[in-house]
Amino acid sequence: MNAKRWIAIGIAAGLLAASVGFQTLFAVINSNFTEAIDSATGSTFMSEEIVEDGDMTNRIAVLKVDGTIQDTREESSLLGSATYNHTAFLEQLEQAGMDDTVGGVIIEVNSPGGGVVESAEIHDKVVEVQEEYGKPVYVSMGNTAASGGYYLAASANKIVAHPATLTGSIGVIMSTLNYAELADKIGIKEEVIKSAEHKDIMSGAREMTDEERDILQSIIDDMYADFVQVIVDGRGMPEDQVRELGDGRVYSGKQAMENGLVDDLGDLEDTIAMMKEEQGLENAEVFEYTGDGFGMGSFWATAAEGLFVSDSDLLGIKQLMSKSNSPEAMYLYTE
Template sequence: MLNIIGRFIYDVLKKLSVWIRSVFVSVFALIMICFVFFLILGLIVNSASTSSNLSTVSEKIIQNNNVSDKIALVSLTGVIVSENQNSILSSTDNVITPNLFREVLAKAKSDPQVKAIVFDINSPGGSPVASDRIYEQIVDFKNNTQKPVVFLMGDLAASGAYYIASSADFIVANPSTLTGSIGVIMETYNLEDLYKKIGVSKNTFKQGEYKDILNDSREITDQERKIIDSLNENTYNLFIKRVADGRKMTIEQVKLLANGLIYSGSQAKDNGLIDSLGNMDEAFYQAKSLANIQDYQIVEYNTGSVWNDLFSSVRIPDIYSLIQALPFLPKTYLVQK
């Protein structure tokens, strides 16, 4: 009797294990099919986005006073980068790019009813090249349209974020905002001892004495340090010049503040880095005053594409972002670490 019961249980468990295994294989196969489908669709979308003008700036009225004049509001959040990888496999949120500014400023320029634009920024900074491109776009927009630009700083608007904000006609910050951090940083790693410890030998084949500068398998030479310092100094001097031009300060005045320190909004006001303390109401009041208008409606600009809106819930990082996040790659930042 026990043998019969034991064999029955064995047969049941055996059939159950086969069923579970088949279900697991089926689910895994379904997941892989879905992954490949979305990967192919993402490549198609990316190709379509680059070949046609799918990227749009939508406008939403958030305060309508039954008047024609408008003040445009643009929210900026995240790190400043040169280019966002447009794909359904990557998020367009939490990045600030020159292309975003190009589209927003073009829309504001083409709309005669837009009398001013307010940028609400919350960013630690980012790429010095992207920051400078955005700075120049804002300056060109102001010169070509005579429409005032106001920046409203959120929790953080430091380094590269302050770089681009300094191009504005007026800067508003909360007393507790963290801003400033005028400086440049480049980081790399010396993993020579680690490689030795784990038994890894890295071979480098190069043509050109400095082709392997910042090689992570050896100590940086004194000459290489001078070269890197010179590169950083060039970026640093451009940063200072941009701030001086935007804030109508002398180079010497900016240099006294350009030591990498962050400042509260109140401290920034005392040092001439911003114009007034306040929040959204203050920013719109200053925009209205600079535009010399009385009543206005507030419209919010939202950027993106029809594809990004459709797949906005997908949050898989793209390969480019993953590579850029690798700690051993040397990068130059205008960012508050």
């Protein structure tokens, strides 16, 4: 082997070692540096954008729930995220609650709903802002605020919908594909080894038994009962009325108001005006959190991330890791 080949091999080995080293360094930074910096600074960095000038000591925070409500465990970035970021939203809501300069919170909802747990987490955080921090929370509904989008709004001090908003869709859904006949036609057979009878419940490779359907229906019924109770508590409506309205159908904003599911009709601007007048915040500054909330550690970890791994590679990896084949119960309005 001549000298040129040895040099080429050496360069290739060096590049490989550098690549592995950078990936390892990135992993360390992403897992440890975030925590270290956040601990050292003792604060969370939230960028803000002023919507309306006013009293900076008595402000209204406008937060957005835009898209399907699911915790995909995506990291925040400096430029924000094009999709709903559950962790960031909860951080923003917590920050608005703790901020002594914030006198009221408005959540702008444009969502068909999403995960049962995620919807409940937002609802619980809204109640915390109201009860622990003593701040009013209004909801402004956009094009769609259905199922989980309504669940999170149910406890708000006031719900305002556009006349054409699609809301309601009160209920729970869980689905899976049954490909047993198709697999049989093309000669595919799934071999399952399981510890108990129902371990492969909802398997698409076979028909569901009546017993399994009853098991899953009982779970859905429990989750639906929780949904109903949230509305009973939040809206002060009788349970039988909620169950009558909560048959899964959607309502226009106008219909929702006629049925007591929302309090008033209007858009975000109207909702801001209502909060100012009703909560003694006439001169309040109105602001939004821009992008995703993230700690200073996340700031530096994200910066390091950009040095070592391309955005397209990261996006592909995150999308693959966030996907799950497991069936999931959802508070979701779907076709």
